Amino acid sequence: MLRFLAFFIFAYLFFLLLNLYLTWRRRQRNLDSRRRGKEAEEMVLDPQCQSYLPKGSAIHRGGHYFCSEECARLYLSRNQ
Numbered sequence: 367m368l369r370f371l372a373f374f375i376f377a378y379l380f381f382l383l384l385n386l387y388l389t390w391r392r393r394q395r396n397l398d399s400r401r402r403g404k405e406a407e408e409m410v411l412d413p414q415c416q417s418y419l420p421k422g423s424a425i426h427r428g429g430h431y432f433c434s435e436e437c438a439r440l441y442l443s444r445n446q
């Protein structure tokens with residue numbers, strides 16, 4: 367009976383540690399995604415239509431950021 371109780375306590379401690387570990391992992395991942403979200407929020411200027419847009423959704427052409435392929439094409443053909 368005592369052995370069963372010891373096993374029960376051991377199992378309980380094991381699951382407690384596992385839960386702690388998983389919580390820690392989840393917190394680390396949340397910090398990571400928050401850091402990545404901040405990078406995506408960085409705004410860049412489209413030199414063609416003078417509008418700001420998130421760097422994550424901008425098109426990078428010839429050292430500039432554009433809102434669309436159309437703006438990139440117009441700007442680069444005008445500045446060559």
Ligand SMILES: [Zn+2]
Pocket residue numbers: 412414415416417432433434437
């Ligand atoms: Zn544009």
